Amino acid sequence: MPVQWAGLPPPLLVDVRRDTGVPLRAQLEGGLRDAIRAGRLPAGERLPSSRDLARQLGLSRGLVQECYGQLQAEGYLTGVVGSGTRVSAGAATLASPSPAPAAPTPTRPSLRIDFASGVPDLSAFPREDWAWAVREACRAVAVAELDYGDPRGDPRLREVLAGYAGRVRAAVTDRDRVLVCSGFAQGATLVLRTLAGAGYHRIALEDPGNGDPARSVSSRAAQRVGGELQHVAVDGHGVDVDALAASGAQVVVVTPAHQSPTGVVLTAERRHALVAWARETDGFIVEDDYDSEFRYDRDPVGVLQGLAPERVFTVGTVSKSLAPTIRVGWVLVPPAFAAALAEEKLLADRGTPGLDQRALALLVESGRFDRHLRRMRARYARRRTALVEALARHAPAVRLTGLAAGFHAVAHLPDGVDEPQVVAEAARRGVGLYGMSAFRADGATTPPQLVLGFGNLGDRAVAEGIATVADLLAP
Numbered sequence: 001m002p003v004q005w006a007g008l009p010p011p012l013l014v015d016v017r018r019d020t021g022v023p024l025r026a027q028l029e030g031g032l033r034d035a036i037r038a039g040r041l042p043a044g045e046r047l048p049s050s051r052d053l054a055r056q057l058g059l060s061r062g063l064v065q066e067c068y069g070q071l072q073a074e075g076y077l078t079g080v081v082g083s084g085t086r087v088s089a090g091a092a093t094l095a096s097p098s099p100a101p102a103a104p105t106p107t108r109p110s111l112r113i114d115f116a117s118g119v120p121d122l123s124a125f126p127r128e129d130w131a132w133a134v135r136e137a138c139r140a141v142a143v144a145e146l147d148y149g150d151p152r153g154d155p156r157l158r159e160v161l162a163g164y165a166g167r168v169r170a171a172v173t174d175r176d177r178v179l180v181c182s183g184f185a186q187g188a189t190l191v192l193r194t195l196a197g198a199g200y201h202r203i204a205l206e207d208p209g210n211g212d213p214a215r216s217v218s219s220r221a222a223q224r225v226g227g228e229l230q231h232v233a234v235d236g237h238g239v240d241v242d243a244l245a246a247s248g249a250q251v252v253v254v255t256p257a258h259q260s261p262t263g264v265v266l267t268a269e270r271r272h273a274l275v276a277w278a279r280e281t282d283g284f285i286v287e288d289d290y291d292s293e294f295r296y297d298r299d300p301v302g303v304l305q306g307l308a309p310e311r312v313f314t315v316g317t318v319s320k321s322l323a324p325t326i327r328v329g330w331v332l333v334p335p336a337f338a339a340a341l342a343e344e345k346l347l348a349d350r351g352t353p354g355l356d357q358r359a360l361a362l363l364v365e366s367g368r369f370d371r372h373l374r375r376m377r378a379r380y381a382r383r384r385t386a387l388v389e390a391l392a393r394h395a396p397a398v399r400l401t402g403l404a405a406g407f408h409a410v411a412h413l414p415d416g417v418d419e420p421q422v423v424a425e426a427a428r429r430g431v432g433l434y435g436m437s438a439f440r441a442d443g444a445t446t447p448p449q450l451v452l453g454f455g456n457l458g459d460r461a462v463a464e465g466i467a468t469v470a471d472l473l474a475p
Helices: 024-037 048-058 061-073 127-140 155-170 183-197 217-224 240-248 268-281 336-348 354-365 368-394 419-428 457-475
Strands: 076-081 084-088 177-183 202-207 228-235 251-254 284-290 312-317 331-334 399-401 407-413 448-454
Touching: 024 061, 048 399, 048 457, 061 076, 061 251, 084 407, 127 368, 127 399, 155 177, 155 312, 155 331, 155 354, 177 183, 177 336, 183 217, 183 284, 183 312, 183 331, 183 336, 202 240, 217 228, 228 240, 240 251, 240 268, 268 284, 354 368, 368 399, 368 407, 419 457
Parallel strands: 202 228, 202 251, 251 284, 284 312
Antiparallel strands: 076 084, 177 331, 312 331, 399 407, 407 448
């Protein structure tokens, strides 16, 4: 039933109903957008807290928080610590959605089951362990350590990360060659900016690559520093080093341990060829080590950095192992660029939040981080099995690859299946599927393939989602 919010003008009503078939979150987001565009919620207006609004509407607080988060991402709302959630300046002028086509594709909030890749199990974030680590960090931090610190990062965390990278990823590094950053996006931008300052402007990206070729983090970071972009093909052995050499690139961004999105592991021969390319051409490798913690059927693969520490920048984060919201990552830096990269970090933001760094260091040192990873490996392995079994039962003509690590796989559809049509029809049924064409530089829809993420889906949801779209996957 319509509910009037406390503290807001009487005319403002939000109608959230359970008998329409429209997801509650979609209704709430739509109601807020309409109120902002119509001026009923003016710029600067404070919204109820997520707890209060959830109580008033009879919804879960998590659903309201997700709604607020989505509208913040779209620019309608802004959240400031101590000031609550408010309507953003200029939010009323944001464009309304384009008129729906004859057969509209539902947006993610309207999907019942979403096979989006790159999303870990957000519900499994170790809240109690993180809260413990933050409390300990606050309790133990010295007064002087609350000031601006080393822009490279907290010395204790850099020491921990250097040890972890050497022990788990076969890296060759030490504390002075580790720089803490705020996730891969910042790490990659800092590295490419540093290299551009040294005269390295021609940048190659894998094709298919990690996200929309025009708007992926890597491509946007390269564009931000004025890079000249090239796309280099990936085959069953990883990035094509001969094609890389022919491209004239000076820098290449790669995902060697579990290529995103194909899932291919860069073979030993290609690894050595890539390192040889870098040494022979005075080139550099930016290694995105994004989900190396989750391997199943084969032994862990060491980082490329261990083969050529003077030629490889390795960027790692906790976005997949903990949660993207933590915004802590690191770069293993070649010695010749350590000072220049630290200067770029200083100018960017003077350093990643120190208490979060201390908390992460404590989480690793205490063994809680490793315990969390063991739990998550087992959970993702079960979901991977659920995906394999569901396709074998409902769509046996579909072949899966890229299953050795991470929490996404590639589904190879039978010849003649129309990839865009499958994606569109699945969305109409409330299932989010994503075609490989969205990851290719030329947008080619053949061969027809799907990138299926299962990290943020339960076992039953995986099975139900495949069963719902099985007939679309048949030849």
